[in-house]
Amino acid sequence: MPTGPKVSQQSKAKRATIREHALSLGFQAVGFCRAALPQSARERLGTFIEAGFYGDMGWLADRTEQRSHPQSLWPDARSVVVVGLSYAPETDPLEGLESKSAGNISVYARNRDYHDTLKGRLKHLAQQIVKILGCDVKVFVDTAPVMEKPLAQHAGIGWQGKHTNLVSRSHGSWLFLGEIYTTAEFDPDDAESDHCGSCSSCLSVCPTQAFPSPYRLDSRRCISYLTIEHRGPIPLEFRRPIGNRIYGCDDCLAVCPWNKFARPAADPAFLARQDLVQPPLGELALLDDRRFREKFSASPIKRIGRDRFVRNVLIAVGNSEDASLIPIAETLRSDPDPVVSEAATWAKNCLSGQG
Known part of the structure; x- marks a missing residue:
């Protein structure tokens, strides 16, 4: 059995082939990591749950073991292929907040459901991985207990910013994420480091003050949570700050300075339907x-x-x-x-x- 440098070269070649397939499917970011998460990610999840910041989203608290330990979800997993798909808008999404008689819908929801679009492409990529490596795979797009953002940071795609969302130096805050768990072993990419610096734009812009501190989100105060996940009456204290946001909120994403490097999405699946722009x-x-x-x-x-x-x-x-x-x-x-x-x-x- 070949060992040493030859094995490493073979691994690099297989990674390069998979990356090429991913880019050909329209993904803009591809990274590889071990099927494990650092202690810091698990601690952050534990703090979030203990504080009750998940609100009505009981599913976040129900399967914390599988969420924080990928091999608890699938014991045979050895590596994770993480991909990102940009949905960066052509115009400033905050402009719509000025039109008070029209609704403002979060950028990601102005066309087709990204879960369907992303999962279809991810399955094609998974098939290629199986064909190349003869391994087993499982595909996830925000539908299982998977810590997508920490895995993406672990795979070098971006870092979790102070608004708790992923930030990329190439795509700003506008990335959909998908994961392929696999039994194959890849040399991992270097994890991305934090590049937020002293910036706090995302924290100060929040209309409902949903960030008790940098890198911590109280979902119960978040407009995206209130307009999407929360089922009952919206608490009175948040109604005025919501303004005309009728589905989701992009404020903390839109003001991120790293967005200046993001190019508007060209994929037709992510171009806004005109009837959903200031309806x-x-x-x-x-x-x-x-x-x-x-x-x-x-x-x-x-x-x-x-x-x-x-x-x-x-x-x-x-x-x-x-x-x-x-x-x-x-x-x-x-x-x-x-x-x-x-x-x-x-x-x-x-x-x-x-x-």
């Missing part, structure tokens, strides 16, 4: 369940359902200062969903000067 609040508020499903049939927005989405729209209606939306809010006060009805009452009171 009129009045039209969205009146969507019934059927029309909601039709409009968002291939969108990640469909996952939260009509009631939660209209709740979000009504918060934006209440912040719009547009009196012409009062009749819509009045109509929705009798909505059968109590969360929608309550949000409609709040919106009407705000527009009538009573809120």
Whole structure:
């Protein structure tokens, strides 16, 4: 059996072939790491869980062992291939916050669901890895207890910034991530180091002060969490700061200085649908369940359902200062969903000067 330098050269050649296949599939970042995480990543997760920062997302707390130890999820895993796909926007996503009578949707959700797009390509790459190495693989795209961002940092793709999201020197804060766990062993890439320096732009821009300290996020205060994961009424203290953000929030991502190196995504799957760029609040508020499903049939927005989405729209209606939306809010006060009805009452009171 060959050993030493010859083995290393063979390993480099196989890595280069896999990287080439990944780039040909449209991935912009590729890295390799061991199927293990540093103690610091596990400690950060433990602190997050102990503080209760996960809110309603019980699935984050349920499988911490598998999440923090890749080989607990799959004992045969030896390496992880991590890929990144850029979805950088063409324009500043914060510009839409000025149009109060229109909704602002997070950049990643303005077209097709990235889970489907990314997973399809990732499966193609996994097939190539099996063909080249004859190994076993498992594919993950944000649908299993996998710590994607620490693995990406471990594989040299970027680092977890002070806003807890991944930052890349080439792609800024705009990367979708996917992972292939494999039984093959690769020489790992060097882990990426932190390049945030003294910058705190992402922390100070947060409308709801969701960062108790750098590198720590209290999801319960995060607008993305409140508009996507949270199921009940949105707490009153956050309604005004939400503004017209009806699905997600890009503020901490958008102000990252490293974004200046990101080139706008050219992939048609990630180009914004025009009807989802500053959509009129009045039209969205009146969507019934059927029309909601039709409009968002291939969108990640469909996952939260009509009631939660209209709740979000009504918060934006209440912040719009547009009196012409009062009749819509009045109509929705009798909505059968109590969360929608309550949000409609709040919106009407705000527009009538009573809120």
